[in-house]
Amino acid sequence: MEFQLSSDQLAIRDAVTKFLSEEWDLSERRRALDDGPVKISDTLWQQILDMGWIGIAVSEGKGGSGLELLTSAMLVEEAAQVLFPSRLCSALASAYALDQCESAGMSALLASHMTGKTFVALAVDEANADYGPENNSTTATLSGEEGLLTGQKILVPDTDVAEHFLVAARLGDKGALIRVATDAPGLTITPMERIDAQCVSELELKDVAFSTEDILGGADGAQAALHRAYEFWTTLISADLLGVTTTALKVTNAYAKERHQFNRPIGSFQAVSHRLADVKMDEEVGRSLLYGACLALQERPDESSPQVSAAKAWLSDAATRATEAALQLHGGIGYTWELDVHLLLRQARSHAVYLGDADYHRKRIGAYLAEQLKSSAAEAQR
């Protein structure tokens, strides 16, 4: 029985915190709002690659560290606390997706992705379909070994550095992730200008050519590879939302102790302190659900969606509440451009509707519960 960060994980966490506090300058997030998108300097990104962060969850046989998924989530949470760009999430998720495949081509791409030679980005969300890996209007058609991909993807991350996309699409009656080079004929990339100024784009795919070798996991493993990648990436976005929640609470709590009105610190007023207590509760429940999602993904990746959805639904709501509380409790100064609170709010809002909003994830859980009821009724009849 062990359900907390291990001493190794705590050591990694401290090293990450120290590294980011020395190397990452939050003012980049503010600059990007006017002249975006957010950038990570090549030197800084290279240091991150050299430290092996991107391969942290990748199996050891493929050059990764093979650490448990909670370590990745913890890394992302720490990075989000200082609003380090979500390229980290995206890179970890692509690495995890590629790690699901055994083909030599994909293993080579993974190696190249981990060392920074070729950045690979996932393309999942769509404007024309509901959220989730099973809802794709983007369609792949195969004839023999060759195929064509047509459709549209939105909010695709890191298009400024990506050289390959893994595009979620419908292939026959199943879902799949299909590799497409960013310069493939028929592919148009349009930046989307999100409120958090991170680099996300729309992909327009018109008869983009691919071969069976570009299908992650091959014909038989495609569906599982897509689903696992989606669950893992979603969990990392939940970790990011938790990091934002933690920082929102930390800065607001500090402000409530230091800001005086009516000759008292405002944190002594229950209208203020009780709202902060609610945020604390949101954060602790969120952290618990995140650990639960990591454990489910680790132990039974193909049945982890209820726990993954629980964390994402809760943290989408919690991060939104926490950042709104932060703005409100800072009063007038909280509503200014100068204070960092709106940066947190922007990130929370962006990720709350990314890879499924709270309602979508509750819908997934609702369907799971309805399914449970049906199967227990069938069981009872037998």
Next chain:
Amino acid sequence: MDLSFSEQDEAYRQKLRNWIADNGDLATRTMKGIDDQGDRNPIQAMRDWQRHLYEAGYVGMSWPKAYGGYECSLTEQVIVNEELARTHLPPTINTIGLTIVAPTLIQHGNEDQKKEHLKRILRGDDIWCQGFSEPGAGSDLASLRTGAVVEDDQFVVTGQKVWTSVGPIADRCVLLVRTDKDAPKREGITYLLVDMKSEGITVKPLRNAGGGSHFSEVFFDEVKVPRENMVGELHGGWAIARSTLDNERSGLSGVVALENNFKKLLELVDAGTRGGKPALEDPKTLNQIAQYWIEIEGLRYLGYRTLSEQLKGQKPGPQASVGKLFSSKLRQAMAKSALEIAGPYAALTKKSPHVLNRGRWVAGFFDSLGYSIGGGTSEIMHNVIAERVLELPRSVED
């Protein structure tokens, strides 16, 4: 990360399951109110049940062997809590004795007091109640006014207590009294052990909003309490009371109770309709149900985090204190949803021939309202989190 129990713990769980299976008849008999003598006597039946549980090794698990306990491991305690909650066995009748009085005596009592009371608490021989709250001292407990005057080798107590659970059937009472009116309010309180059969005690059952009477008012009119029944020092009672007021029960057994509630709610949804269609096809209903599932999962994992820390000998982190606030809110939300799904039947009493599930949902709704008041209101729990976890300045000066 690893949520599994050791082989040894799993063997222990199996032994417990066997005991439960072997004692199914005893449990059924207890629930019908039949005691060991075969007489219909619900209180005696519950005492007998607790004694059987104790003799089997499932009560007083964490207590020192010297006072009748078993000194079991924390995981064994968790297993017992989980299994007992899961199988709907009768609860232990002497909850206050087990969770408040005994830990207080183990920590602060003298040798005579421990010898006299602990084993009897375990066996259900003495049922204890708690005389803390007063009409004028609820959330502000330290302003209590029930007074005790020291006369020779005894205290003479006069005053009134309220919200006293199991008052009408209790044999003994832990009582907070004011022994120094002039001292600052936390420095003039003394902690006493009182025999409920003493002359001058009157217990009046109080009905709660739902119509039941689980608590009572207790009046003290010059009640004589021997001096040896004082726990700790004269005027030193507040610190003693505080040390066990925060005694959190293992969060995980509360989660099993919520899971049981959730299962019943799910059955109601499965059978119910919304807007003329099966409730299971109603997106809003499914959305709510999913939210409750998420929150119960959250509480469960919160409990595992706390347990994991305790197993390593660490003091539970801040997540432990959010459990009560969070679960009472959740319990109420689930009870309200049940009434929504029950629809027009939600407003019927248990006596109505049309009542749904024998009135379980209405009873559950009223029951849920008590959770955000008893044992510290949600407003006070917010203060506790704000002051002790977030270290914000105190909102109340006194």
